[in-house]
Amino acid sequence: MKIVLNILYKDLLCEIRTRHVIYSLLVFVLTTVFVLLFSISDNEFTVDLSASLFWVVSFFSTMTGLSRSFVLEEEKQTILFLRLNATPEQIYLGKLFYSIVVNLIINITITFAFILFIPTFVFSNLNLFILTILVSSISISSAVTILSAIISKAENKGLLLPFLSFPILLPILITSINLTKLSLGAFSFENEANYLQFMISYSVVLITASLLFIKYIFEE
Amino acid sequence: MRILKFTSIAIITLVIIFGIGLPIVENPQNWMEYPKIPGLDEKFRNLFFHVPMSWVATIAFIVSTFYSLKYLNSKNNLYDIKAESSASLGLLFSLLATITGSMWAKFNWGSFWNWDPRQLSIIFLLLIYFAYFLLRASIKNEVSRNNISAVYNVIAGLSAIFFIFILPRMLAGLHPGSKGEADAGPILGGSGSKNVLFTFYFSLLGFTLFYIWLQNLSYRTRKLLKENYHA
Amino acid sequence: MITLQVNNISKSYNQQTVFNEVSLFASEKYSLAITGKNGSGKSTLLKIIAKLVTPTVGSVLFFENEFQIFPNKLNSKLSFVAPYLFLYEELTAIEHLTLIQKLKRISNNILAIELLKKFSLIESKHKKVGSFSSGMLQRLKYCIALVSKPKILLLDEPTSNLDHEGEIIIYDLLKAAKKNNTLLIYTTNHKSELKYADDVIDLNKLK
Numbered sequence: 001m002k003i004v005l006n007i008l009y010k011d012l013l014c015e016i017r018t019r020h021v022i023y024s025l026l027v028f029v030l031t032t033v034f035v036l037l038f039s040i041s042d043n044e045f046t047v048d049l050s051a052s053l054f055w056v057v058s059f060f061s062t063m064t065g066l067s068r069s070f071v072l073e074e075e076k077q078t079i080l081f082l083r084l085n086a087t088p089e090q091i092y093l094g095k096l097f098y099s100i101v102v103n104l105i106i107n108i109t110i111t112f113a114f115i116l117f118i119p120t121f122v123f124s125n126l127n128l129f130i131l132t133i134l135v136s137s138i139s140i141s142s143a144v145t146i147l148s149a150i151i152s153k154a155e156n157k158g159l160l161l162p163f164l165s166f167p168i169l170l171p172i173l174i175t176s177i178n179l180t181k182l183s184l185g186a187f188s189f190e191n192e193a194n195y196l197q198f199m200i201s202y203s204v205v206l207i208t209a210s211l212l213f214i215k216y217i218f219e220e
Numbered sequence: 221m222r223i224l225k226f227t228s229i230a231i232i233t234l235v236i237i238f239g240i241g242l243p244i245v246e247n248p249q250n251w252m253e254y255p256k257i258p259g260l261d262e263k264f265r266n267l268f269f270h271v272p273m274s275w276v277a278t279i280a281f282i283v284s285t286f287y288s289l290k291y292l293n294s295k296n297n298l299y300d301i302k303a304e305s306s307a308s309l310g311l312l313f314s315l316l317a318t319i320t321g322s323m324w325a326k327f328n329w330g331s332f333w334n335w336d337p338r339q340l341s342i343i344f345l346l347l348i349y350f351a352y353f354l355l356r357a358s359i360k361n362e363v364s365r366n367n368i369s370a371v372y373n374v375i376a377g378l379s380a381i382f383f384i385f386i387l388p389r390m391l392a393g394l395h396p397g398s399k400g401e402a403d404a405g406p407i408l409g410g411s412g413s414k415n416v417l418f419t420f421y422f423s424l425l426g427f428t429l430f431y432i433w434l435q436n437l438s439y440r441t442r443k444l445l446k447e448n449y450h451a
Numbered sequence: 452m453i454t455l456q457v458n459n460i461s462k463s464y465n466q467q468t469v470f471n472e473v474s475l476f477a478s479e480k481y482s483l484a485i486t487g488k489n490g491s492g493k494s495t496l497l498k499i500i501a502k503l504v505t506p507t508v509g510s511v512l513f514f515e516n517e518f519q520i521f522p523n524k525l526n527s528k529l530s531f532v533a534p535y536l537f538l539y540e541e542l543t544a545i546e547h548l549t550l551i552q553k554l555k556r557i558s559n560n561i562l563a564i565e566l567l568k569k570f571s572l573i574e575s576k577h578k579k580v581g582s583f584s585s586g587m588l589q590r591l592k593y594c595i596a597l598v599s600k601p602k603i604l605l606l607d608e609p610t611s612n613l614d615h616e617g618e619i620i621i622y623d624l625l626k627a628a629k630k631n632n633t634l635l636i637y638t639t640n641h642k643s644e645l646k647y648a649d650d651v652i653d654l655n656k657l658k
Contacts, residue, residue, distance in 0.1 A: 006553040085555060209375055216370070
């Protein structure tokens, strides 16, 4: 576990030194939000629309920001250093925690941008929204981390990640959108506990499978 | 395999002849006539093809995931070839199921595409198959390619359990078995007619046998290609 | 007492054979040089021994006092230096040494400083690795490899990118392997470097 935290620390340190992900993210979030504001007038923003847009922006920011975790190690050929000094499972967990941290930052940034600029983004159930952000950050990271490891060996990485992750992330996105609608006060008979349970069990399954299979991905 | 080939083709031919040819009447007198289902009329004939195709697409997906798991467990390349061939058949049948499904959707629900959870499931399967073959095409090293595509297949299989079997039951939809539908039974059962049910199950059997034969054929072709051309 | 057993390994990439049926036996206080033309699979063999690459056929086993060393325990006993081992550009030399000590669960800052002095990197220890020259990088890799006092040392082209002064340090290191109870395996293209080894394997002659 200490090794995992040290890998996480190393990743965060590298990120703070370059600020590559943070800057590209800020630019991405701000441009998308401004484009949305230009193209959609205030009274057209329904609760459903802003909840969906939130996760659309989140999905694409994740694709630009998070894909770096394994891909960067492979591109800079530093993965060998990690493999010599840690087991595949430890490397995976380090990257998973890193993804969760980055994804939380992504979602919190988008939340603030939406609160500032989008008129219908007003919470009627703030606790549920915080819970949604937390749980879906963990689920999205658990899916993206293993997929990032999968594409790191492939050739056209930039194209491949959205393609591979969309079907795997779709269940998470659908549930997150529904939960966000609920927390924004959309009238509904839906049961939020079911959705949260669904996401939690989905990420538990994905993380377990990733831990079992990560060693095959490094094999040559 | 030869018996399988002829039986499955014969069954599917019979299903095509009877499924499309037999007349639909108000009060069927003998087995040669189908009963009229109010609201569906002639359109229900599609079910003899759409449901078995979706069924085979799902079976092919499960088989492919199963062989990927077996490959990871044994590192025997033959299992990887089996997984790949089953995935290619799954791609074919999910395309067919999408086409027949949109025909059904157009004439019963008003448009070719309704974003019903079940339609999402088939799009999910299609995307997974496309992604799987794209991934295979973009990894050069053979060991990495086999391992990584097998891992992706298993991960996709796990997420399919959630996506196809759990999520549609949580969301409202048009297909049988969606949330909020008290009677989740199949449409055909409601018709109470034995010969409709018989044609349906006969078709299911025919398509399944057809899939088994095709899977074997595709496996042997790919194996030969690999052995002789290192394809 | 650490021993290495390589049983009949073969490796092929996409049906193209790199080498066939190589067997080795090595133990502590023993050094082995691997030589061969370019493309004869020297680096691949070294990577297989380091368990970074899986052989197509055959097995690589490490034993410590007759007991097999499991892969997760091997990390802390084995060090690897190679031209294709890259370091993190954003981290400094000293941060690399701290990281490696934490990953290998050791703590020996005195040795780390000594190594930095020995490889004359002590002045640039707070510089980011991205600004290092290739010779300095190679020196830092040795510091990282040696700080854990490895029982097994694998070196791919040990003197690549090094100046004359650096080469002398490395030759001393190769000679000292016996004294330090280390199992040393290195690859080389230079005839002059073969004399430091107890045994030489020529991969071209095996074929």
